[in-house]
Amino acid sequence: MNCQTATLLVEKKRDGKLTWSERMGLWMHTAYCSICALFFKQAEILDGSAKAYAQKIDTEQKSYKLNPDSKARMEEALGRELRDQG
Amino acid sequence: MNEEKTPGLEPQKWIERYSDYLYSFAYARLRKEEVAEDLVQDTFFSALRAQDTFRHTASEKTWLVSILKRKIIDFYRKKSTQNELNVLDKPVQTADGTMDHFFDNSEPYSGHWTEGAAPKPWRKDFETSVESEQFYDILKGCLTKLPEKTAAAFTMKNMDDLDTEEICKELNITASNYWVMMHRAKLMLRECMEKNWFAA
Numbered sequence: 157m158n159c160q161t162a163t164l165l166v167e168k169k170r171d172g173k174l175t176w177s178e179r180m181g182l183w184m185h186t187a188y189c190s191i192c193a194l195f196f197k198q199a200e201i202l203d204g205s206a207k208a209y210a211q212k213i214d215t216e217q218k219s220y221k222l223n224p225d226s227k228a229r230m231e232e233a234l235g236r237e238l239r240d241q242g
Numbered sequence: 243m244n245e246e247k248t249p250g251l252e253p254q255k256w257i258e259r260y261s262d263y264l265y266s267f268a269y270a271r272l273r274k275e276e277v278a279e280d281l282v283q284d285t286f287f288s289a290l291r292a293q294d295t296f297r298h299t300a301s302e303k304t305w306l307v308s309i310l311k312r313k314i315i316d317f318y319r320k321k322s323t324q325n326e327l328n329v330l331d332k333p334v335q336t337a338d339g340t341m342d343h344f345f346d347n348s349e350p351y352s353g354h355w356t357e358g359a360a361p362k363p364w365r366k367d368f369e370t371s372v373e374s375e376q377f378y379d380i381l382k383g384c385l386t387k388l389p390e391k392t393a394a395a396f397t398m399k400n401m402d403d404l405d406t407e408e409i410c411k412e413l414n415i416t417a418s419n420y421w422v423m424m425h426r427a428k429l430m431l432r433e434c435m436e437k438n439w440f441a442a
Contacts, residue, residue: 158345158352158353158354159307159344159353159354159355160344160347160353161353163425163428164421164422164425164431167424167428168424170415170424171406171421173417174427180343184243191355191360192355192420194361194362194363195361196442197433198361198432198436199428200259201368201369201372202316202412202428202431202435203399203400204433205377205381205400206370206371206381206397207400207401207403209270209378209381209382209401210270210400210401210402211400212378213266213270214267215265216263216266216379218260218270218351218375218378219263220262220265220266220270220278221262221265221270222261222262222265222279223275223281225281226301227257227261230257230261230279230282230286231257232266232286233402234253234256234257234283234286234287234290235254237287238253238254238290240438241290
């Protein structure tokens with residue numbers, strides 16, 4: 157198994173869909189390929205950081221503000237719609 | 243005749259209460275200001291028309307977010323998959339532009355990492371570095387560089403924790419397509435983040 161295949165299979169592994177021989181091949185490859193082993197660790201950190209990003213947004217630790225002009229326009233448009241609804 | 247407002251919903255307060263939060267939610271996932279703005283506005287309008295579908299089991303905020311989530315997915319679906327899939331349809335072993343950069347398929351290397359693209363050990367404080375404010379700006383920047391559907395798949399999995407099956411259904415791709423997309427996403431994202439943040 158080469159590195160290109162190993163790094164692809166780790167995505168399939170995440171969904172629990174590896175065949176037995178793929179699983180063995182990946183395990184063996186990781187045992188002797190320190191570069192791929194490093195890649196797997198780093199890829200995991202990136203997955204985790206995307207999740208943390210979502211959590212920071214959710215808890216408002218991190219936020220992006222609407223452009224004030226856009227917000228004003230939105231206020232106006234929504235206000236009109238509300239009045240029309242009566 | 244004045245319709246009674248659905249109890250529990252206060253549309254006149256929505257923008258004040260939720261517009262920045264909804265915008266953050268959308269922008270973090272789409273990384274495009276105008277699109278995020280449009281989807282937030284669409285969400286408020288759709289919500290206005292759908293007030294009678296509001297069930298009090300959810301909060302006003304959760305309900306609005308669920309409407310926005312649907313619109314975000316609809317936006318992802320609109321993106322053309324064709325270019326990205328053309329590449330995906332090639333067997334893994336056949337080198338194409340992106341894979342050539344990462345893996346050398348010529349003899350005797352046969353799919354081993356290229357020297358330029360091989361992962362390197364990161365800076366010593368890599369674990370704590372992800373807690374800084376700037377880290378997320380860099381992450382956002384690197385995500386912006388991914389092809390659209392690839393970025394969508396990565397975001398749906400890692401930010402919204404969707405099942406692979408669901409992602410495939412929404413994006414109209416096979417599981418194989420999905421794994422190849424995620425493979426590419428990881429390769430490109432990792433490299434970008436190493437160059438711009440994690441390098442020792």
